Amino acid sequence: MNAILKTLSVAALAALTSAPATHAEVSEYFIIHPLEQAPQEAATLLRDFIAMSDEWSLNGEFDMAGGAFVGMKICFNEMRGYVVQAGLHNLAMMPCGNIAFYEEDDQAYLSMLELGYLTTLSPHPALEEGVALARPAYVAMLSEVFGVE
Template structure:
């Protein structure tokens, strides 16, 4: 009986630990928005916007989790020059728009890395300037296209 209680206690503790890992805190490098659209609809809206606007590029578009989520890599094209000016090794940071659309508990979400992550990885004045230019451009695009603030 004592062994059974110990095993049960260990299993319960493991379950609590796994639950807390699944609900990890989101760092300041992520921008999260609830969406009115499904993940697939939101991705289509972004694709359509980029196809009509020369200031943006779609660098990657892929399904994840068996099609339940969509990942996108987009670039605010004006950002490219700032990244190159900081040293060509920084090109590995491109594109600076890393987005995921997913659903959780019946609610659709957008998760995007804040473009400021690149200055965390590679502090440089040119990158700071680029981030200052790109951050409001991404915010405006997401607001206009997906209706998020």
């Protein structure tokens, strides 16, 4: 059974990496930047930045498609209190930065969910305040780590 699953996984990865990329419409809730670094290298840069900062936390990192892509969940720590004020049910959204590093057509990209998705799903004044506080911090972090605006 394991051999069959491994074979299917390898076949799926091959199909993903060799199939022509489809360029879907991108919602306003996605921030996308081309990068000079490969996905794994970009993840390392972000991980190192977070390790050197008391303002940020790395809550999760996930290799996807056999390590071809990387997903990360990072938090701007000052935002946590606003999430709690807005109601503990908001913890289900794990309200942090959801970031993916991937390659498409030989170009590396960073894709991040824009924090406005949080208040769209759960409108609350405290959450809106937290998002307003965190937005500029994420912009500054992306600029410092990756040189993107």
